[in-house]
Amino acid sequence: MKLDVNALGTFYRMAREGAGLAAGRLTxxxxxxxxxxxxxxxFMRGQEIRRDFEDSTEKVGVRVKLTGGIEGYSVVVFERENALRIVETLLAEAGPDADVNADVDEIDGFDEMTESAATEVGHIMNSGFIDGWADVLETVIDVSTPEFVEGQTAEPFFGDIDEAPADDDLALLFQSQIETVGTEVGFSHYLFPKRESMSKLLEQLRTSEGIEYDKLDGFDRMAERGAEEVAKTATTLTGIDTSVDIRRLNFVSLEAIPEQVANEKLVGVAFEFDGMPSGYLLFLFDEESAHEIVDAMVPMEVDEDGFGEMGTSAIKELGNIMASGFLDGWANVLDTTIDHSTPEFIHDIGAAAVDPVIIQLGENQDFAFVFDTVVMADGREFDCEVYAIPDESDLERALNNLDVDRIEETPTTAEFQEVDNT
Amino acid sequence: MKTYGTEPGAPTPVQVGISELVVSDGDDTLKSYGLGSCLAIALYDPNTNIGGLAHVMLPDGDTADNSERKPGKYADTAIRALLRRMVEQGANYTAVEAKIAGGSDMFEFESFGDGVGQRNIAAAKTELEKLGVPLEAEDVGGEYGRTVEFTPGTGTLVVKTSDGDNGVMEL
Incomplete structure (x- = not known):
């Protein structure tokens, strides 16, 4: 099974189209x-998906089985509270004449009525996604009757699905957010296609030589090693105990990258890197975290407004060493060398720091693989978001050169820690 | 970012994301957040109050093969698409005026050459001149980000930097 950027681009369009239809129907x-x-x-491993579920919040999901153009399962998962809120809105919308008690505070669990309403909402969202995909793929996808699932772990949602990825298998996940004005309707959407179905689809969509699906393992190993190095470096330099909180490999349209950056003033350090692959690397901190870092790294009291010379150089130094660690982690997996530029300091609206990079890449590509990493500290402010955006063709070449046997020899060592950040 | 449905009386500004363009004939405020090297291009007809905002990413759409599908991505095709849609809604071509903001050069990376922001500014000015649309005001270049709010009804383009109240300018 091989995939290429064109195939992934089509998947991305499917996700967007599907989310649009789902949102329209929800409205x-x-x-x-x-x-x-x-x-x-x-791209997520089975164990990470399971870990995502184990955050002790109650969840409800609605899942359907797919046949035809795509075979597998599609599952829409809400936090239980969000689902209840939607159901309340839905029942209130049914009007005072409807034979329901729509008093917002009185619904505290799912009874037959609310469960069937939630199932209906979930099913309409699922159908929206699936119709969107069928449009993009110009095919027909058949959908089974919806099934309502409730629980705190991944088990009730995916436990009995053969297509769900095993702990070490990489799954391709469609992640969409639909927001309503006033209420929050965050939800996750999971698609577990049958391997043969996926393979057939990729074969159809692929327009270039592409890369072996199994080599995506190399991606994940790169992400893992890079993230570990960043956390380790940060701890050594600041004395603040940090660990990797989130590590994701995303495939997104370039325009979506600045959208995901917080719409506030951030402090950051940016680099360009050169090698196989080349690309851009950004570390972004919120202002509070940046102050905390300066305090930890500059021993004497400094009387500076904002981030003066001392603060700026401390953050640049930290960024510089984190960048070396991150890129060394990649270079080790890829068995190559990657050089990086001197650090550029920024203290500005987050998106403004990201758009020059996507503009530069946008001359030759529409999509990018983004290695998203969030490093956090236990009990203190230290939130660092890392965006590593490699040049697409370089990355494809680097992965194709990768010896898969070599990846297997390097054992997985990363451990996720629960971070108490309240 | 696409919005589905409407809430009556909601004064929320319409967000114009990267590569998007929006044309309006009312008192709507059109807003683009966190422009770095991207460029905001605002066109309006002061007589009919019809105007639009584009949040462009790259200079040259004529040589790109997806500019028909995404005219808002490129300075040249975005200006033409804005004009066309405004005229379709009743604007008078010869009365249209322009304001631009953004196009910073945040980083001095080797791979960036002359600066990605400068290329966008130059492309927008060239296209406006070609089409005979006067550039009434601009706040471009520099090494900082901007958030812009455009009200087609008044033709006012408010430019904010991250310096809080000190960084607000009205064009």
């Missing part, structure tokens, strides 16, 4: 304004 059903937030394709 129609609830009578509230909705908009599609960031859409991403994620």
């Amino acid at each position: 129609h059903m609830l009578g509230v304004e909705t908009k599609v937030g960031v859409t991403k394709l994620n």
Whole structure:
């Protein structure tokens, strides 16, 4: 099974199209304004998906079995509270004449009535996604009757699905956000296609030589090693105990990258790197975290407004060493060398720091693989978002040169830690 | 970012994301957040109050093969698409005026050459001149980000930098 950027681009369009249809139908059903937030394709291991579920919040899901153009399962998962809120809106919308008690505070669990309403919402969202995909693929996808699932772990949602990825298997996940004005309707959407079905689809969509699906393992190993090095470096330099909180490999349209950056003033360090692959690397901190870092790295009291000379150089130094660690991690996996530029300091609106990079890449590509990493500290402010955006053709070449046997020899060592950040 | 459905009386500004363009004939405020090297191009007809905002990413759409599908991505095709849509809604071509903001050069990377922001500014000015649309005001270049709000009804383009109240300018 091989994939290429064209095939992934089509998947991305499917995700966007599907989210658009789902949002439109939600608007129609609830009578509230909705908009599609960031859409991403994620590559995730089975164990990470399971870990995502184990955050002790109750969840409800609606899943359907697909046959035809795509075979497998499609599951829409809401946090239980969000699902209840939607159901309340839906029942309230049914009007005072409807034979329901729509008092917002009185619904505290799912009874037959609310469960069937939630199932209906979930099913309409699922159908929206699937119709969007069928449009993009110009095919027909058949959908089974919906099934309502409730639980705190991944088990009730995916446990009995053969297509769900095993702990070490990489799954392609469609992640979409639909926001409503006033209420939050965040949800995750999971697609578990049958391997043969996926393979057939990729074969159809592929327009170039592409890369072996199994080599994506190399991607994941790169992401893992880079993230570990960043956390390790940050801890050594600042004395703040940090660990990797999130690590994701996303495939997104270039325009979506600045959209996902916080719409506030951030402090950051940016680099360009050169080698196989070349690309751009950005570390972004919120202002509070940046102050914390300066305090930890500059021992004496400094009387500076904002980030003066001392603060700036401390953050640049930290960025520089984190960048070396991150790129060394990649270079080790890829068995190559990657050089990086001197650091560029920024203290500005987050998106403004990202758009020059996507503009530069946009001359030759429409999509990018983004290695998203979030490093956090236990008990103190240290939130660091890392965006590594390699040049697409370089990355494809680097992965194709990768010896898969070599990847298997390097054992997985990363451990995720629960970070208490309250 | 696409919005589905409407809420009556909601004064929320319409967000114009990267590569998007929006034309309006009312008192809507059109807003683009966090422009770095991207360029905001605002066109309006002061007589009919019809105007639009584009949030462009690259200079040259004529040589790109997807500019028909995404005219808002490129300075030249975005200006032409804005004009066409405005005229379709009743604007008078010869009355249309332009304001631009953005096009910073945030980083001095080797791979960036002369600066990605400068290329966008130059492309927009060339296209406006070609079409005979006067450039009434501009706040471009520099090494900082901008957030812009455009009200077609008044033709006012408000430019904010991250310096809080000190960084607000009205064009």
